Amino acid sequence: MLRRLSLLAAALAISTTLHAEPVTGGRANVVIQPEPPSLMVGLVQNGPTQMVAGNIYEGLLRYDTDLEPMPQLAKSWEISEDGMTYTFHLHENVKWHDGEPFTAADVVFSADVFLRETHPRLRTSLEHVEEISAPDDHTVVFKLKQPFGPFIGIFEVGTMPMIPKHIYEGTDFANNPANNTPIGTGPFKFAEWEKGSHILLTKNEDYYEEGKPYLDEIYWHVIPDAASRAVAYETGVVDMLPGGSIENFDVQRIAEMDNTCITDKGWEYFGPHSWMWLNNREGPTSDVRFRKAVMYAMDREFARDALWNGLGKIANSPVSSSTRFHTDDVTEYAYDPDKARELLQEMGYDGTPVRLLPLPYGETWQRWAEAVKQNLDEVGIEVEIVATDVAGWNQKLAEWDYDIAFTYLYQYGDPALGVARTYVSSNIAKGSQWNNVEGYVNEDVDALFDQAAVAVTSEERQELYTKVQQILTDEVPVAWLLELGFPTIYRCNVKDLVTTAIGVNDGFKDAYIEK
Amino acid sequence: MLRFILMRLMKAAVILIAILTLNFFLIHAAPGDPAAVLAGEAGAADAQFIEQLRQRFGLDKPLLTQLGIYLGGVLQLDLGYSYRQQMPVADLIFARLPATLLLTLTAFVIALVLGTLAGVLASARVGKWSDTVISTLALLFYATPLFWVALMAVLVFSVFLNWLPGFGYETVGANYTGFRRALDIAQHLILPATTLGLFFMAVYMRMTRASMLEVSRLDFVKTARAKGLRPGIIQRRHIFRNAMLPVVTLAGLQAGQLVGGAVLTETVFAWPGIGRLMFEALTQRDYNLLLGVFFVSAAMVLLFNLITDILYRVVDPRIRVVS
Numbered sequence: 001m002l003r004r005l006s007l008l009a010a011a012l013a014i015s016t017t018l019h020a021e022p023v024t025g026g027r028a029n030v031v032i033q034p035e036p037p038s039l040m041v042g043l044v045q046n047g048p049t050q051m052v053a054g055n056i057y058e059g060l061l062r063y064d065t066d067l068e069p070m071p072q073l074a075k076s077w078e079i080s081e082d083g084m085t086y087t088f089h090l091h092e093n094v095k096w097h098d099g100e101p102f103t104a105a106d107v108v109f110s111a112d113v114f115l116r117e118t119h120p121r122l123r124t125s126l127e128h129v130e131e132i133s134a135p136d137d138h139t140v141v142f143k144l145k146q147p148f149g150p151f152i153g154i155f156e157v158g159t160m161p162m163i164p165k166h167i168y169e170g171t172d173f174a175n176n177p178a179n180n181t182p183i184g185t186g187p188f189k190f191a192e193w194e195k196g197s198h199i200l201l202t203k204n205e206d207y208y209e210e211g212k213p214y215l216d217e218i219y220w221h222v223i224p225d226a227a228s229r230a231v232a233y234e235t236g237v238v239d240m241l242p243g244g245s246i247e248n249f250d251v252q253r254i255a256e257m258d259n260t261c262i263t264d265k266g267w268e269y270f271g272p273h274s275w276m277w278l279n280n281r282e283g284p285t286s287d288v289r290f291r292k293a294v295m296y297a298m299d300r301e302f303a304r305d306a307l308w309n310g311l312g313k314i315a316n317s318p319v320s321s322s323t324r325f326h327t328d329d330v331t332e333y334a335y336d337p338d339k340a341r342e343l344l345q346e347m348g349y350d351g352t353p354v355r356l357l358p359l360p361y362g363e364t365w366q367r368w369a370e371a372v373k374q375n376l377d378e379v380g381i382e383v384e385i386v387a388t389d390v391a392g393w394n395q396k397l398a399e400w401d402y403d404i405a406f407t408y409l410y411q412y413g414d415p416a417l418g419v420a421r422t423y424v425s426s427n428i429a430k431g432s433q434w435n436n437v438e439g440y441v442n443e444d445v446d447a448l449f450d451q452a453a454v455a456v457t458s459e460e461r462q463e464l465y466t467k468v469q470q471i472l473t474d475e476v477p478v479a480w481l482l483e484l485g486f487p488t489i490y491r492c493n494v495k496d497l498v499t500t501a502i503g504v505n506d507g508f509k510d511a512y513i514e515k
Numbered sequence: 516m517l518r519f520i521l522m523r524l525m526k527a528a529v530i531l532i533a534i535l536t537l538n539f540f541l542i543h544a545a546p547g548d549p550a551a552v553l554a555g556e557a558g559a560a561d562a563q564f565i566e567q568l569r570q571r572f573g574l575d576k577p578l579l580t581q582l583g584i585y586l587g588g589v590l591q592l593d594l595g596y597s598y599r600q601q602m603p604v605a606d607l608i609f610a611r612l613p614a615t616l617l618l619t620l621t622a623f624v625i626a627l628v629l630g631t632l633a634g635v636l637a638s639a640r641v642g643k644w645s646d647t648v649i650s651t652l653a654l655l656f657y658a659t660p661l662f663w664v665a666l667m668a669v670l671v672f673s674v675f676l677n678w679l680p681g682f683g684y685e686t687v688g689a690n691y692t693g694f695r696r697a698l699d700i701a702q703h704l705i706l707p708a709t710t711l712g713l714f715f716m717a718v719y720m721r722m723t724r725a726s727m728l729e730v731s732r733l734d735f736v737k738t739a740r741a742k743g744l745r746p747g748i749i750q751r752r753h754i755f756r757n758a759m760l761p762v763v764t765l766a767g768l769q770a771g772q773l774v775g776g777a778v779l780t781e782t783v784f785a786w787p788g789i790g791r792l793m794f795e796a797l798t799q800r801d802y803n804l805l806l807g808v809f810f811v812s813a814a815m816v817l818l819f820n821l822i823t824d825i826l827y828r829v830v831d832p833r834i835r836v837v838s
Contacts, residue, residue, distance in 0.1 A: 027688065034795070037553070037599040046556030120554075120564040174571060179601065195600070195610060196787025198687045219688050223785040224795075228682045231669055235681055391547025391800045394555045431562035433555065 024214050026513035028494070029238040030504075031229050031245045032199065032220040039190060039199070040179040042110070042163045043118050047505075050158045051242060052220055055201050055507035056097075057184035058162055060088055060107070060140075061155035063501040065268050067324065067413045069152055070500070073102070073162060073185060074140075083147035083456045090138040094208045096164050097183045097190075104134030109165035111142075118173060125154050125417065147456045150324075150414030156269065156502055157186075159412070187213035187509035197222055207509075214512035226362065230254055239494060242504045243267065243486025248364045251309050251487055261492040264311050264485040266503015271320035271411035271418065272484040276356075276372070276404050277397065280477060281439045284354060284381075285403050289347040291476040294404070295333035296340035297379040298372060304482055307368050311485030317469045319419050320483045323411040325452075325465035330473040340379040353382035357397075357405035360390050368481075369406060397433035408484055409434065413501070415465050416453040423468075423477060424449050440477035516828075520821065527817040534813045535589065535806060539582050542802055548574055549598040549800045572598050585806065594810065595803035597796075604807035608789060614684055615788035617700075618780070619773035621708040626715035627766055633716075634723025635755065641728060649720065656717035665710045665783040672706060679706055682785035707784040711777050715769055722765060726758035733757075760831060767823025771816030 032052060038044045041053035060074040069077070074088040094102040112132045115122050128148040133141050144151065154160055162185060167178050182190050187209075188201035199220040203213055221238050223229045230250040232238045234257065243266070246254065255262045278285040278294065285291060300314050316333075319326045356376075358369030373383045383404075388396065396402050411418030421427050424446050427435040445468055452464035488504060490497055496510040497503075550568035569575045573584065588595055594604040637649040673681030680686070685699050730736065731754050739749045778790040789808055796804040 029688070037556075038601055044553075044556075046553075120561050124561075174601075194687075194787070195607070196614075196791060197684055197785075200688075217688075221683075221687060221785075222787075223682060224782045224791060225682075225785065227666060228669065228783060228785055231674055231681050234674055235677070237680075237683075237687075388546070389798055390555065391545065391552050391798065393547075394551045395547040398551060429562055431565060435561070 022211075022214050022495070022510075022512040023514055024211075024512070026215055028215050028218045028240060028508060028511065028513070030218060030220050030240040031232060031238050031242065032222055033224070033226075033229065033245055035196065035222045035224075036199075038179060039182045039193070041158065041161045041182075042114055043174060043179065045119065045121065045158060047244075050505050052199055052201070053161070053182065053184075054157050054186070054502070054505045055188040055218065055509075056182050056186045056190055057157055058186045058507075059155050059157040059160050060090075060162070061152075062506055063153070063156060063269055063413065064499075065265055065501050067153065067268060067322075067501055069155070072155075072157075073107075074155070079152065083149075084144045086142040086144075086151060088140045088142075090140065091208050092138055094185050095206050096166075096185055097204065098164075098167075099206075100164065100166050102162070102164075102185050103137045104140045105137070106162055106165045107140045108132050108134050109169060110163040111160060114163045114168060114173060115160060119159075121412075121417075122154065122159055125151070125159075146454050148416070149453060149455060149458075149461050150412075150416045153413045153417065156506070158502065158505060186507055188215075188218060188507065191217070209509070213507075213509045215508055218508060226250070233257075233489065239491045240497065240504070241489040243488050246489075247362060248307060248309055251489070254489055255487070259492050260489060261494075262487045262489050263498055264487050266488060266498035266500070266505075267484075267486055268322040269413050269501035271323045271413065272408050272486065273315055273318075273320045273411055273418075274406070274408035274481040274484050275315065276406055276479040276481065277402065277438050278476070278478055279400065279403050279438060280441075281400065283403055284347075284349055284352055287347050288475055289343045290349060291479065292333070293340040293343040293347075293349075293379065293381070294376065294479045295476055296336045296343070297375050297381070298479070298481070299335045299375055300481060301335065303368055303371055307364055307371065308482065308485060309487070311487055313483040313485075315480035315483050316473070318423065318472045318478075318480065319415050319465065319469055320411050322483070323419070324414050324458075325462050327462075327466045327469050329466060330469050332473075333476075337375075337379050344380060349380070351380070351382055353384055354403035355386050356383050357386050357388065357393060357402045359406040359408070360388060360393050365406060394433055397437055398431050400430065400437065400439065404479075405437075406481075407433070408481075415468075416449070420449040420453065423472060438477050440475070442471065442475065445471055516825075520825075523821050523824070527814075527821070530817060531810070531813055532586065535586065535810060536582065538806055538809045539585065539802075540578075542800075542805055543578060545800065547800055549802060550574060552799050553599060568598075585803070589810065594807040597801055597804040599796075599799050599801045600804070604803050607792065607804060608807055608811055611787060611789045611792050614786060615777075615781075615790065616773065617704065618707055618711065618786055618788055619777060621704055622712035622715070622777075623766075623769060623773060625708060625712035626719055626769075627762075629712075630716040630719025631723045631759075631762060634720040635727060635750075637720065638724045638727035638731070639750070641724075646724075650724070653717040653720045656713040657721070659713075661710065661714060661779050662783060664713060665707075665780060668706050668710055669783070679703075681706070682783070684785075684787050707780050707786050710784075711780045718765065719762060722762055723758065726761050727754055730754045730758045756830065760827070763823060763826055763830060767819050767826070770822075771819040772812070773815065773819075 032048050034048055036048040036052055039053045041049055041057050058073050060072060062070045062072045064070055073090055075091050077088045079086050090104060096102055116126055128144050129142055130145045131143045164183050167183060168176060187204050187207050189204050191202045192200040201218045203216050223232055226247045230246045233241055233254055278291050280286055304312055313321060317326060317330045356369060356373060359365040369385055373385055376383045397405060421435055423440055425441040428439055429435055448464050448468040452461050455461045488498055493514040495512055495514055499510045500506045550565050553568060554565045597604050597607055600607060633649050637646040640646045669681040672679045680703050683703055685703055691699050736753055739753050778794045781788045781790040793808040
């Protein structure tokens with residue numbers, strides 16, 4: 001195992017070496033899985049849609065791997081001292097793919113009209129906004145009701161994509177025929193979609209950044225079987241496998257191929273955080289000692305090394321280490337089966353069986369569930385694994401019909417955007433699996449999350465979030481597993497593929513192929 | 516004959532509606548719905564958003580109303596709209612139909628021709644080594660799981676030997692035209708079609724062999740021999756024609772499934788056909804699309820059953836006389 005891990009580490013190191021001047025031309029062949037339902041990222045926000053559409057559409061900003069904002073459609077921006085006014089200055093020579101000019105009116109329309117209706121995640125953040133205005137064609141001002149710490153973090157393409165006002169204004173957004181021929185401002189234009197086979201994007205010759213993009217075209221290959229996707233890379237049909245394209249047990253073999261680089265960068269904004277929901281309402285999981293016992297019983301290092309190729313980190317807090325305001329000053333739960341047994345004995349656990357719902361996302365997750373079952377068996381917890389598909393899993397969680405259930409969710413760079421939703425009691429409601437599904441109620445935690453979201457300075461926010469992380473790790477409302485590491489695999493002569501905190505989801509405008 | 520066909524067509528229409536209704540309820544009985552799945556893929560959604568989707572898809576109406584709306588549409592040959600792919604179901608199915616038919620028909624022909632030939636050969640040499648080899652191979656093809664054969668075929672012919680493309684319908688991005696394109700598609704077709712054909716090839720072989728042997732022991736064959744007919748003629752005209760009856764039945768059954776595609780083969784070989792469309796629709800609870808695929812494949816099964824019955828009358832004069 002050590003040898004294998006060191007090889008992976010070496011491969012990761014190679015991928016960060018320096019390189020020469022970008023080369024223009026060439027074609028990228030990339031895997032996309034599953035086939036996206038639509039490329040209209042304003043309407044559909046799933047992973048594959050964003051991955052392809054990140055080339056077609058753009059946001060006002062991008063974020064580097066430390067989550068610092070970088071210019072995109074906005075060339076500069078200012079935040080007022082009271083944290084209430086955000087002013088963006090737009091690039092002046094930007095055109096939509098149909099030739100119409102992109103202006104501040106498009107920004108106002110996108111944020112205030114279109115996305116408010118269609119984008120549930122952004123809608124929540126926009127509740128803090130008093131007014132969005134366009135004093136001139138190239139300036140946009142967001143005026144907030146009160147300071148909202150994470151606000152500067154919501155302008156990437158997946159969260160706030162710019163939608164063409166001249167195409168959508170006054171139409172039925174969901175049924176607009178233009179959804180099939182997406183028009184954005186991005187470095188690549190939509191060219192062709194052969195359903196079940198491939199999607200073709202071609203270079204936007206009128207792109208506003210001089211010389212970019214470098215590639216001529218991108219082919220996204222739809223290959224439904226994970227083993228076939230690995231073969232596609234091995235036989236040279238595709239040159240890039242975005243994170244999660246192939247099963248983890250194939251990663252090692254593929255990474256050892258010639259001219260193959262691998263990186264786990266490009267997920268910092270998402271901060272994919274995995275945990276097991278523990279039903280706090282009833283059964284043994286409602287007892288904090290049982291929940292702690294689960295934490296001690298799990299050998300998470302083994303899971304990381306054996307199932308995730310050593311990529312990722314042990315999640316020691318509800319806030320991922322790539323998300324702002326993470327702290328290590330929390331109660332830690334190292335693998336300690338004896339301690340788990342003690343806690344179970346103390347609570348008087350009578351061997352009531354618990355149902356474990358694996359995440360139906362493929363082989364790795366199934367095996368992980370089996371590994372956890374084995375860990376729990378060893379300390380005397382009776383576990384039965386419940387098999388289901390994605391739709392069934394959705395429903396069971398939304399109906400709270402589970403004892404323990406695997407999941408992973410994105411954090412979007414800030415606890416107010418991607419962490420609070422899991423723990424605040426105002427977010428307990430049947431019918432959704434992205435809220436406080438475990439049914440955890442703690443008024444202090446509610447208050448701390450509320451204060452931290454609107455606190456003005458980062459120091460204040462850090463202090464509040466540190467407190468909340470300490471309380472949560474003491475009470476273990478859910479059982480945190482790993483900060484997942486998704487490897488992006490590609491031929492080493494493809495350069496600058498991953499340059500931002502959302503990696504390949506940010507489009508291929510910087511990428512080029514060295515001859 | 517015309518009256519027979521008309522009667523059968525009317526019966527078929529009734530059966531089709533019954534199948535659709537049954538499927539409708541079965542699909543809705545499965546846990547989860549398309550709105551939750553779509554919302555789930557976004558990674559963040561609230562109950563309000565899911566409710567919005569349900570309203571848009573008409574899933575908030577009572578089940579019987581939904582069924583009425585659906586069947587009403589089908590009667591006007593409108594198969595509805597795919598929730599997930601945001602396209603008319605009929606367009607999606609017809610876009611995939613050529614690829615599926617190419618794959619399944621090729622596999623069908625391979626299976627039927629090679630299977631029958633091997634069966635005839637084995638029955639003519641019963642007990643000899645060639646019979647043993649053919650029968651053993653047939654047993655092997657029959658018993659091996661399809662997905663394993665498929666993966667091994669890709670591994671050997673695509674990864675190790677690099678003779679054939681391992682998946683896909685054609686070389687994406689090559690932009691071939693005319694004969695070059697046909698050749699390219701043919702190359703892509705070899706592995707999936709052979710893999711898919713193997714199982715039925717084995718079935719036809721065993722069926723033909725058994726049937727030939729059985730018929731060859733019947734009295735009329737003895738009579739033919741006694742009359743001094745040449746063995747070749749007895750084999751072709753008398754034994755083979757009679758032995759084909761169960762094979763025709765089986766071929767009819769298989770032909771009915773051609774349009775339904777082949778979920779496993781299409782998935783492993785990334786073949787853009789209907790089987791994959793159906794499987795994806797199932798996991799995503801895309802009700803209309805799933806029902807649409809069921810509708811088309813059920814219609815095909817009924818149609819091929821009819822054709823089989825007509826063929827029966829051609830192959831076996833006794834049936835014509837009775838009816």
